[in-house]
Amino acid sequence: MIADPRRALVLGAREALGVPAAVLGAGFLGYGSLAADAGYPVYLTLLATFAIWALPGQLVLMEMQAAGAALAATLIAVSLSAARFLPMTLTLMPLMRRGNNARRLWQFLLVAQLVSMTTWAVAIRRFEDADLQDLEARWRYFIGFSAVCIGSAALCAVIGQLLIGALPPLARFGLALLTPLYFFVTLVGEARSKASVTALVCGAGVALALHEVAPGWSLLGAGLIGGSAAFLLQRTHARRG
Amino acid sequence: MPGAADIALAIAACGLATWLWRGLGVLLSGRLDPNSAMFEWVSCVAYALVAGLIARIIVFPSGLLAQTALADRLLACLAALLAYHLARRNMFAGMVCGLAVFIGAAYVRGLIA
Numbered sequence: 616m617i618a619d620p621r622r623a624l625v626l627g628a629r630e631a632l633g634v635p636a637a638v639l640g641a642g643f644l645g646y647g648s649l650a651a652d653a654g655y656p657v658y659l660t661l662l663a664t665f666a667i668w669a670l671p672g673q674l675v676l677m678e679m680q681a682a683g684a685a686l687a688a689t690l691i692a693v694s695l696s697a698a699r700f701l702p703m704t705l706t707l708m709p710l711m712r713r714g715n716n717a718r719r720l721w722q723f724l725l726v727a728q729l730v731s732m733t734t735w736a737v738a739i740r741r742f743e744d745a746d747l748q749d750l751e752a753r754w755r756y757f758i759g760f761s762a763v764c765i766g767s768a769a770l771c772a773v774i775g776q777l778l779i780g781a782l783p784p785l786a787r788f789g790l791a792l793l794t795p796l797y798f799f800v801t802l803v804g805e806a807r808s809k810a811s812v813t814a815l816v817c818g819a820g821v822a823l824a825l826h827e828v829a830p831g832w833s834l835l836g837a838g839l840i841g842g843s844a845a846f847l848l849q850r851t852h853a854r855r856g
Numbered sequence: 857m858p859g860a861a862d863i864a865l866a867i868a869a870c871g872l873a874t875w876l877w878r879g880l881g882v883l884l885s886g887r888l889d890p891n892s893a894m895f896e897w898v899s900c901v902a903y904a905l906v907a908g909l910i911a912r913i914i915v916f917p918s919g920l921l922a923q924t925a926l927a928d929r930l931l932a933c934l935a936a937l938l939a940y941h942l943a944r945r946n947m948f949a950g951m952v953c954g955l956a957v958f959i960g961a962a963y964v965r966g967l968i969a
């Protein structure tokens with residue numbers, strides 16, 4: 616139990632310092648080495664990491680710039696890849712905000728920038744636990760956790776950029792798989808409610824089915840079609856049982 | 857290759873475009889009750905979206921992972937999940953086992969010399 620919400624900041628930071636920071640770091644180590652290939656100076660790698668803070672979007676931006684795409688096309692592609700943040704923030708924020716009068720709207724708008732796949736997946740799971748039922752404790756936990764994640768990502772991106780070419784193929788294959796592997800175990804291994812398990816299965820199924828037909832729409836389709844299907848399945852099941 | 861100033865501008869614009877989704881989520885979340893059916897639907901959509909993204913990365917990867925075998929990637933996921941549960945929800949054990957299986961399989965296939 617946390618009696619004192621002030622300690623939640625440290626708790627969050629401590630829980631990030633370990634596998635989450637290491638996995639994020641590994642992903643950004645790879646990003647840094649790609650940035651070196653693309654000719655980014657270090658400050659642009661850092662700018663992208665802090666300003667976008669979403670590895671898929673950062674990679675899309677880099678690929679499209681290397682291909683010489685127009686700014687408008689790049690913006691649309693990055694924006695589409697970030698659409699997942701809407702339902703993610705929409706579900707995370709009420710857990711810290713509803714009834715929390717100590718924090719203002721602009722503070723939530725700032726903290727929203729910290730939402731990423733890792734911070735969202737861990738926070739939404741941890742907020743179910745008994746020690747994080749206090750809204751202020753959740754708020755501080757989220758900030759502490761996210762700060763360590765971003766710090767580790769930025770540090771590793773710089774290391775990856777400066778160490779370009781130094782990694783053996785064995786390590787590069789391992790690094791490439793580590794991030795998806797971590798998300799897979801976090802989501803599948805930690806899914807507790809029937810609704811979230813159903814949504815995971817439906818989302819994955821729809822994304823894979825749509826990938827062949829309409830690759831550009833497979834993620835949006837996975838969310839809207841797969842998510843709605845899971846929601847309806849869960850509702851009819853709950854009503855019957 | 858565009859100049860550094862152009863890249864910086866594009867990064868800033870993409871950062872803003874990404875934040876808009878997050879900011880919109882905050883603005884709409886003020887009216888969303890965590891116990892409502894609407895909240896349940898949005899969280900189903902969020903889970904499905906994230907699951908879709910990960911499924912696509914694992915099954916249809918781009919870049920370096922595209923050179924590896926689908927069976928090896930799936931085997932690694934299974935090994936990681938199994939080790940995670942056997943070690944009482946220890947993420948470190950899961951990651952180590954998953955990576956070991958993956959690198960081992962790639963080595964056997966001759967992908968990594």
